[in-house]
Amino acid sequence: MSKKTLVIGGGIAGITAAQKIAQNGGEVILIEKEAELGGNFAKLAFTFPVLGDAKALVAKEIDAVKSAAGVEILTYTTLQSCQGSAGDFTVELKSASGTRSENVAAIIVAAGFHYMEPTAYTEYSYGRSKNVVTSLEFEKMAAENRLPQGKARVVFVHCVGSRDKAKGYRYCSKICCSYSAKHAIMMKKANPQSLNYVFYIDIRALGKGYEEFIRSAMEEYNVRYIRGRVAKVIENEGKLIVRAEDSLIGNPVEVEADLVVLASAMEPPEGSRELAQVLGIATDEYGFFQETEANVRPVNSSKPGIFLAGSCTQPMEIAASVAMGGLAASEALTLIK
Ligand SMILES: Cc1cc2nc3c(=O)[nH]c(=O)nc-3n(C[C@H](O)[C@H](O)[C@H](O)COP(=O)(O)OP(=O)(O)OC[C@H]3O[C@@H](n4cnc5c(N)ncnc54)[C@H](O)[C@@H]3O)c2cc1C
Ligand code: SF4
Missing domain, CATH: 3.50.50.60 (FAD/NAD(P)-binding domain)
Known part of the structure; x- marks a missing residue:
């Protein structure tokens, strides 16, 4: 045998x-x-x-x-x-x-x-704007030194396709809070002039050093964390406009961006x-x-x-x-x- x-x-x-x-x-x-x-x-x-x-x-x-x-x-x-x-x-x-x-x-x-293609999320302009990419595409851009230069604004969107029973999956993909913080840090290190925003629902980072890592994105790399689900990303004359509601203060927020990165679900x-x-x-x-x-x-x-x-x-x-x-x-x- x-x-x-x-x-x-x-x-x-x-x-x-x-x-x-x-x-x-x-x-x-x-x-x-x-x-x-x-x-x-x-x-x-x-x-x-x-x-x-x-x-x-x-x-x-x-x-x-x-x-x-x-x-x-x-x-x-x-x-x-x-x-x-x-x-x-x-x-x-x-x-x-x-x-x-x-x-x-x-x-x-x-x-x-498999990494979910967020094509069902038409409100985020994925597939319509070349400046809306998934987190996995962002990794490739970083590896090929293709991250935006100069005073670029980059928006990272959490929970795309996760925790969403309407169009995605009910489960949490568990690691995208951590890798989105990594991406914002990578962006700031590659381009110190960049301004980086993360839209989140809540932060889930269970693992040794993960919580501290995310805190370092906020405190050492000045990544601005905004609590709220993104409602829409629209393209206007080459610029992206990200619309959401800041659920901590209850006000609508709008951020102009050169690149939007979607933390899509792991399926x-x-x-x-x-x-x-x-x-x-x-x-x-x-x-x-x-x-x-x-x-x-x-x-x-x-x-x-x-x-x-x-x-x-x-x-x-x-x-x-x-x-x-x-x-x-x-x-x-x-x-x-
Ligand atoms: C954007 C992004 C960023 C990430 N960043 C980090 C990070 O910074 N740190 C971290 O710890 N983790 C990170 N991860 C998670 C990391 O990628 C996974 O933890 C890791 O790849 C899991 O390894 P695995 O072997 O289980 O699966 P995989 O890496 O998916 O490998 C599975 C392999 O099986 C093969 N396969 C599939 N089906 C078959 C079949 N039927 N027959 C033969 N072969 C098959 C596939 O081709 C593939 O080669 C990230 C993930 C994403 C999406
Ligand atoms: S972004 Fe955070 S909370 Fe959302 S699915 Fe990923 S790990 Fe879970």
Whole structure:
């Protein structure tokens, strides 16, 4: 019987799980549907809460997993079918060169998240104005040194598609308060002349150093935080006008902006329900993979032998994804040994 583990998804959660299993003498097949490993981490410029160099951090982890003995990496590859039970799964892997059958003892699902395109939010002019971008697009602009120059005004909008059952999701995406503060700080560091505004409903920053990080955006980088939901972003002669109500003082506010950045929702990975069906495991009402007992077994799926890691279970930051990857690896090793 095989002692291999199949890891689905080559983001930081899957990379960590694969590394941990290999470090403990196990064998791994790591499949990634895209051309490269790294997932969404590889699309970032910097990381909160310490402004780490995202590209360097993720490159180090990718190099480590690529050179780990016992890890076979298959890119452009997905799972086509899965039969069997814990300790003895037969999986069919599909790539451009055809299909290949493998026997594995355990499976770790680390398929990550998808970043919501806020096209339903026509009131924010996303898709109509090139100066209204998502937070993920802002990361790319920062990495390519394309942030606005001179006395630019930049507005960051929280909770786009999250905490909004009318057009988005009821849940909170958990980390956008922190990464929006990161973006405002990045903006101020890249362009000290810039004026930066954040529109928020309330601040949610649960993690070591996150609260202090957001406070530093306000106090050290003079980011102006305005409590209120943005109602409209309109473009007028090349300038954007952001209209909202300041819910602390109850007055309407209007801010002129050169760039508006929408903190869009983190949603389940594309095809999560189909993947869950192939594996025979449960998803939640949104399509995130469901833990059996979230409190005490956060990496156990509804099927023995299949474990979950990272943001395919709920929105989460890098550190939590790494922690889940490590725990999923230890569960797989326990099963194999
Ligand atoms: C704008 C923005 C800024 C952020 N900034 C920070 C920050 O500063 N600090 C921080 O801690 N976190 C930050 N994050 C969160 C961070 O990106 C995530 O925590 C991290 O990417 C989660 O890693 P993951 O491995 O769970 O998922 P992902 O990074 O999504 O990786 C999943 C991988 O699985 C692959 N995959 C999906 N489905 C399949 C399939 N069926 N078969 C094979 N492969 C598949 C995907 O192609 C992808 O490579 C930010 C997120 C966003 C959107
Ligand atoms: S983390 Fe902050 S910005 Fe993101 S959905 Fe939750 S409250 Fe809104």
